[in-house]
Amino acid sequence: xSRVVQPVNAVxxxxxxxxxxxxxSAKADYGMRALLELVAAYRIDPLQLIKGEAIATAQQxxxxxxxxxxxxxxxxxxxxxxxGAEGGYRLDRDPSDVTIADVVRALDGPLAxxxxxxxxxxxxPGASEHLREVWIAVRAAMRHVLExxxxxxxxxxxxxxxxxxxxxxxxxxxxxxx
Amino acid sequence: xSRVVQPVNAVxxxxxxxxxxxxxSAKADYGMRALLELVAAYRIDPLQLIKGEAIATAQQxxxxxxxxxxxxxxxxxxxxxxxGAEGGYRLDRDPSDVTIADVVRALDGPLAxxxxxxxxxxxxPGASEHLREVWIAVRAAMRHVLExxxxxxxxxxxxxxxxxxxxxxxxxxxxxxx
DNA sequence: CTATTTCCTAGTAAGTCAATAGTAAAAGTA
DNA sequence: TACTTTTACTATTGACTTACTAGGAAATAG
Ligand code: FES
Ligand code: FES
Numbered sequence: 001x002s003r004v005v006q007p008v009n010a011v012x013x014x015x016x017x018x019x020x021x022x023x024x025s026a027k028a029d030y031g032m033r034a035l036l037e038l039v040a041a042y043r044i045d046p047l048q049l050i051k052g053e054a055i056a057t058a059q060q061x062x063x064x065x066x067x068x069x070x071x072x073x074x075x076x077x078x079x080x081x082x083x084g085a086e087g088g089y090r091l092d093r094d095p096s097d098v099t100i101a102d103v104v105r106a107l108d109g110p111l112a113x114x115x116x117x118x119x120x121x122x123x124x125p126g127a128s129e130h131l132r133e134v135w136i137a138v139r140a141a142m143r144h145v146l147e148x149x150x151x152x153x154x155x156x157x158x159x160x161x162x163x164x165x166x167x168x169x170x171x172x173x174x175x176x177x178x
Numbered sequence: 179x180s181r182v183v184q185p186v187n188a189v190x191x192x193x194x195x196x197x198x199x200x201x202x203s204a205k206a207d208y209g210m211r212a213l214l215e216l217v218a219a220y221r222i223d224p225l226q227l228i229k230g231e232a233i234a235t236a237q238q239x240x241x242x243x244x245x246x247x248x249x250x251x252x253x254x255x256x257x258x259x260x261x262g263a264e265g266g267y268r269l270d271r272d273p274s275d276v277t278i279a280d281v282v283r284a285l286d287g288p289l290a291x292x293x294x295x296x297x298x299x300x301x302x303p304g305a306s307e308h309l310r311e312v313w314i315a316v317r318a319a320m321r322h323v324l325e326x327x328x329x330x331x332x333x334x335x336x337x338x339x340x341x342x343x344x345x346x347x348x349x350x351x352x353x354x355x356x
Numbered sequence: 357c358t359a360t361t362t363c364c365t366a367g368t369a370a371g372t373c374a375a376t377a378g379t380a381a382a383a384g385t386a
Numbered sequence: 387t388a389c390t391t392t393t394a395c396t397a398t399t400g401a402c403t404t405a406c407t408a409g410g411a412a413a414t415a416g
Contacts (some may be wrong), residue, residue: 019372021282022200022290022320024313026405029293033306040305051361058304065406071363084414085360100312104199112200115207115374126236127218128211130335133345134278134327135202137337140344141323142200145316157308159315166318173298173314175288176321197403204374229392243375249394262383263391293405 021138027107031069032154033059035103038079039095039155049081049088069107076106095155101146111146112139199316205285209247210332211237213281216257217273217333227266247285254284273333279324289324290317 034055041048052070056063070089073079080092091098105111112135114122119135148160159167166172212233219226230248234241248267251257258270269276282289290313292300297313326338337345 019291019294020286020289021202021206021324022316024199024290024292024297024316026293028199029300029309032309032312033302036305036309053361059306060303062406064408067362068364068406074363081362082414083360083362083412085358086415087361087413089362108198111198112202113197114202115204116197119202122207124211125238127214127333128237130332131207131210131214133335133337134210134332137327137341137344138200138202138320138323140347141319142316144344144347145319146199149312149315154308154312155305157311159311163315166315166322167311169318169322172318175296175298176283231392240375242377245393246375246395252394259393260383261381261391261393264384265382265392267393 022142024104025108026065027069027072028104030059030061030066031073031103031107032100033061034066034070034089035073035078035091035098035151036155038089038091039151042091042095043155047090049086049090051088055089072107073103076102078102078106091151095152096150098151099147100149100151100154101143103151104146111142200320202282203286204243205247205250206282208237208239208244209251209281209285210278211239212244212248212267213251213256213269213276213329214333216267216269217329220269220273221333225268227260227264227268229266233267250285251281254280256280256284269329273330274328276329277325278327278329278332279321281329282324289320 037055037058038050041050052067053063055061055070056066070079070081074081074089074092077092078098079089081087081089101111110118112119114135119132119139122132122135124131145163145166149163153159215233215236216228219228230245231241233239233248234244237244248257248259252259252267252270255270256276257267259265259267279289288296290297292313297310297317300310300313302309323341323344327341331337
C-alpha cells in the first residue's frame with residue numbers, strides 16, 4: 001500500500017462541518033481586510049479613493065463579493081464611495097473611531113445570539129435558572145474585546161493592554177488538546 | 179402516561195437572518211440545560227440515573243433531539259448512561275470539573291473559527307498583517323470565559339469573580355486607549 | 357458620447373441546523 | 387423465555403444560511 005503524503009496546506013485545511021461558538025464569517029474577515037487597506041491609504045491622504053478591484057487584488061478576495069461588503073459598510077457609514085471613472089472607496093470616519101465591533105455588526109448583525117435569540121430574551125426553567133447570565137457574560141466578553149480595538153489599533157499593531165495580556169497567556173496561540 | 183411535550187420555539191422573536199460572531203447553538207444551549215438537570219440529581223446521589231424524557235419535559239426540549247445531544251456528551255465522557263428499564267443518564271465527572279468550554283466543544287466542535295479555519299492558520303497579506311492577532315485574542319477571550327466556568331458554578335450561581343466583573347461593567351460603545 | 361466604476365437585484369450550489377422517524381441493542385421484570 | 391422499558395444509532399427532512407456569481411442600471415470624468 002502506497003503511503004499517502006498529506007498536503008499540509010494551511011489555507012485549504014478547513015475545519016470539520018460544525019463551527020464552534022465563535023465564527024468570524026468571510027464577510028467580517030474580508031471586510032476587516034478591506035478596511036485595513038483603506039486605513040493605509042487614509043494615513044497618506046484621508047480623501048484618497050481606492051478602487052474595489054485594487055482592494056480585491058491586494059487582499060486576494062473575490063471582487064464581486066467584496067463589492068457587496070463595501071456597499072454594506074457604506075450603508076453603515078464606515079466608508080464613503082464615489083462612482084464613475086476616478087471613483088472608488090475611502091474611510092468615512094477616523095480609523096481610531098471605528099471598532100471591530102462596528103464592522104462585525106455592520107456585516108453580520110448583532111454580536112451574540114442564543115438559538116437565534118438575544119441572550120437576554122431566553123428563559124430558563126428550573127435547574128438551568130442561571131444559564132442566561134453565562135451567555136450574557138459571553139456576550140460581554142466579546143463586546144469587551146471587539147469594542148476595545150479600533151482599526152487604527154490593528155493597523156499600527158498597538159492593541160489595548162488587556163488584549164495583549166490575553167495574547168500573552170499560555171496556549172493562546174495553540175489549539176486546545178483534542 | 180402520555181404527557182405532551184410542549185412545542186419548543188414558543189413565541190420568541192427571532193433575530194434577523196444573519197447571526198453575529200457568537201452563536202450559541204440549540205445543541206449547546208439544550209446540552210447545558212440537560213447537564214444542569216443532571217447536576218441537580220448528582221448533588222442528591224451521584225449515581226442516580228435520570229431518564230431522557232424526564233430531562234426533556236423538565237427543560238421543554240424535544241426529546242429525540244436531546245437524546246442525540248446526550249449521546250454526544252456520553253461519547254465525550256461527560257455523561258454516563260444505562261439502557262433498558264430503570265436506565266437513564268447521569269454525570270460521569272464532578273460538576274466542578276466540567277467547564278462550559280468542555281460542553282460547547284463536545285457538541286459544536288472547536289470554540290472559534292475564521293472562515294471555517296483555525297484562527298492561527300489564516301494568512302494575511304499587506305495591510306491586514308496583524309489581523310490574525312485580533313482573532314486569536316477573540317478566541318482567547320472566549321476560552322477565558324468558557325473555560326473558567328464550571329457546571330457547579332452555574333448550578334450554584336457562583337460565577338468566577340472576573341466573570342461577575344464582566345457582568346457588572348457598563349460596557350457598550352466606550353473606547354479604551356492602551 | 358464613451359469608458360469607467362459603483363450600485364443593486366436576483367440568483368445558485370453547497371452546506372448547516374434543528375428536528376423527526378424508525379429500528380436495533382441492552383437491561384430489567386415476570 | 388417473553389415482554390417492557392430505555393438508550394444507541396442511522397438516515398432523512400425542510401428551512402435556512404453562506405459564499406459566492408451574473409447582469410445590468412446609475413453615476414462620473416474626460
Ligand atoms: S467591557 Fe469588559 S472590562 Fe470593559
Ligand atoms: S484564560 Fe484569559 S486570563 Fe486566563
